[in-house]
Amino acid sequence: MSGSAGRVLVVDDDAAIRRSLERGLRLSGFRVSVAADGAQALAAVGVEPPDVLVLDVGMPGVSGTEVCRTLRARADDTPVLMLSALDELADRVAGLQAGADDYLVKPFALEELVLRLHALLRRRPPQPSDLIRVGPLRVHPETRQAFWEEDELRLTRREFELLAQLARNAGIVLSREVLLDRVWGYDFEVRSDAVDTFVSYLRRKLEAGGRPRTVHTVRGVGFVLRAPGEGGAGR
Structure with missing residues (x-):
C-alpha cells in the first residue's frame, strides 16, 4: 500500500x-x-x-x-x-x-x-513491498519515485522506467536491445541510440552534486547499474 x-x-x-x-x-x-x-x-x-x-x-x-x-x-x-x-x-x-x-x-x-x-x-492482506535498493539508491515502482538517500530524483516517465529496469537487474549487464524491448516496447520509431541518449539524461540526474557513477557502460554490450564502490567491467 x-x-x-x-x-x-x-x-x-x-x-x-x-x-x-x-x-x-x-x-x-x-x-x-x-x-x-x-x-x-x-x-x-x-x-x-x-x-x-x-x-x-x-x-x-x-x-x-x-x-x-x-x-x-x-x-x-x-x-x-x-x-x-x-x-x-x-x-x-x-x-x-x-x-x-x-x-x-x-x-x-x-x-x-x-x-x-x-x-x-x-x-486487506499486506502486499509485498516492491521497493528496490541499490546502495544509496531507492526505487519505488509502485509510486514511481526514486531517491538517492533522502533526495528525491526528478525523473521523466521514460527515465524512471529505464532506471527501474536497471535497478531490478542491478549487477547484470543489459543490452540496448533488451532495454528497448522492456522500456520502449521495440517501438519501430525508436532507434537503438535512444537508449544511450536517455542513459546520459539519467546519469546527469543521478550524478548531480558530485554523486558517484552508478550506471556504467560495458563497451560493445550494454549498460549495468552498480552500487558505488562495487567492482566490475564498465565505465
Whole structure:
C-alpha cells in the first residue's frame, strides 16, 4: 500500500462530487486519482492499481456494478466501496452481489467515508513491498519515485522506467536491445541510440552534486547499474 493512508480511485460521473472527494481524501492522507465513468475506471485500474475504489453505482454507460463485476471476474480483489444516491435495498444487494465490500448512501459525511476506507484497507492482506535498493539508491515502482538517500530524483516517465529496469537487474549487464524491448516496447520509431541518449539524461540526474557513477557502460554490450564502490567491467 502506497502513501500514508493508501491510494484511492474515485469514480463518479458528477464532476463536483469527484472534486470534493478528491480534495477531502487528499487532506485525509490518501493519494487520490479520479475517473469520470466506468470505462475510465477499468482503464485506470489497469495502468495504476489502487488500494481501494470508491465507485458510484448509477453511472451512465458502464455502471459501477458492472465495473465491480468485471474486476471480480478478473480475480481482482481490490476493496470496493459503492456510492448511491438511493437508499434502496435492491441497489445494495446488486452491488454486494457484484462483489462490493461496502456501501454508502449519498449524502454522507467525509469522516464516515474515511473511516470506512481505513476499515477496508485493514481487512486487506499486506502486499509485498516492491521497493528496490541499490546502495544509496531507492526505487519505488509502485509510486514511481526514486531517491538517492533522502533526495528525491526528478525523473521523466521514460527515465524512471529505464532506471527501474536497471535497478531490478542491478549487477547484470543489459543490452540496448533488451532495454528497448522492456522500456520502449521495440517501438519501430525508436532507434537503438535512444537508449544511450536517455542513459546520459539519467546519469546527469543521478550524478548531480558530485554523486558517484552508478550506471556504467560495458563497451560493445550494454549498460549495468552498480552500487558505488562495487567492482566490475564498465565505465
